[in-house]
Amino acid sequence: MNRTVYLNGEYLPEDEAKVSIFDRGFLMADAVYEVVSVLDGKLLEFSGHIKRLERSLGELDMAKPKNFDNLLDIHRTLVARNNVQEGGVYLQITRGVADRDFVYPKDAEPTLVMFTQERPIIESPAAKTGMRIISTEDLRWGRRDIKTVQLLYPSMAKMMAKAAGVDDAWLVEDGFVTEGTSNNAYIVKDGKIITRSLSHDILHGITRASVLRYAAEAQMIVEERNFTIEEAQSADEAFITSASAFVTPVIEVDGAKLGGGTPGPVAGRLREIYIEESRKAGI
Ligand code: PDD
Numbered sequence: 550m551n552r553t554v555y556l557n558g559e560y561l562p563e564d565e566a567k568v569s570i571f572d573r574g575f576l577m578a579d580a581v582y583e584v585v586s587v588l589d590g591k592l593l594e595f596s597g598h599i600k601r602l603e604r605s606l607g608e609l610d611m612a613k614p615k616n617f618d619n620l621l622d623i624h625r626t627l628v629a630r631n632n633v634q635e636g637g638v639y640l641q642i643t644r645g646v647a648d649r650d651f652v653y654p655k656d657a658e659p660t661l662v663m664f665t666q667e668r669p670i671i672e673s674p675a676a677k678t679g680m681r682i683i684s685t686e687d688l689r690w691g692r693r694d695i696k697t698v699q700l701l702y703p704s705m706a707k708m709m710a711k712a713a714g715v716d717d718a719w720l721v722e723d724g725f726v727t728e729g730t731s732n733n734a735y736i737v738k739d740g741k742i743i744t745r746s747l748s749h750d751i752l753h754g755i756t757r758a759s760v761l762r763y764a765a766e767a768q769m770i771v772e773e774r775n776f777t778i779e780e781a782q783s784a785d786e787a788f789i790t791s792a793s794a795f796v797t798p799v800i801e802v803d804g805a806k807l808g809g810g811t812p813g814p815v816a817g818r819l820r821e822i823y824i825e826e827s828r829k830a831g832i
Pocket of ligand 1: 584728729730731732733751752753754755756757790791792793
């Protein structure tokens with residue numbers, strides 16, 4: 550693989566892009582990120598992702614990198630140079646390079662790293678078969694609304710899922726599902742879509758916001774409230790949303806099959822709508 554990546558103002562071959570060992574992203578996970586999906590070579594939900602990025606930076610008192618106002622152009626250039634039709638653009642901003650200290654450095658220049666990843670989204674196997682998930686305790690920090698690169702626990706939870714022979718884990722706190730390792734979680738009962746409401750406990754998914762809007766427009770009932778794993782196990786269907794998975798059905802929760810173990814109609818319909826609308830709105 551020899552992608553062209555972006556680092557602090559330069560487009561470089563991927564093996565030439567190097568970040569300092571003193572970068573606070575490396576030393577302290579002092580960094581935020583976004584993933585913008587690419588479909589038909591176009592960027593999806595760009596403005597939503599950039600708004601959330603600005604919010605994450607603000608919550609952490611982190612400065613914007615110099616080229617912040619050119620992010621759309623940089624995204625497009627990377628997609629074009631790497632000829633990406635389907636996949637995503639990963640973007641990370643760190644507080645920058647400074648000698649190791651718990652106190653934020655005053656004058657560090659933020660680091661901006663971006664690269665593309667090609668991956669099938671429309672024809673993903675999970676979209677057809679549905680995902681099997683297990684639950685595990687949510688041991689992440691208390692500000693999951695900020696999209697930081699502290700992803701070790703989500704990564705451990707994903708490995709627990711793999712070790713159990715399934716696809717992903719839903720995280721549970723005080724008896725209620727928060728979200729998936731890298732996606733928002735939903736169940737469907739008697740035609741009602743149920744998902745946890747927004748707070749510091751979950752990431753405010755950009756896909757979530759659009760999918761809930763499309764659901765309301767299609768006269769589906771949405772209930773934003775907590776739900777348990779037991780409630781999920783007796784649901785008619787379930788699904789997840791994220792920039793990289795769009796809407797993907799869930800067919801099994803901790804060993805209990807939902808809807809006879811095949812993807813449900815609400816997830817299927819929302820996935821269709823999301824793809825259709827995304828194809829129209831990509832930039
Ligand atoms: N993850 N919740 C968590 C914990 C996430 O990491 C993500 C996204 C989401 C969905 O957010 P959005 O719809 O804005 O992608 C919810 C990205 C895709 C990732 O880490 O790769």
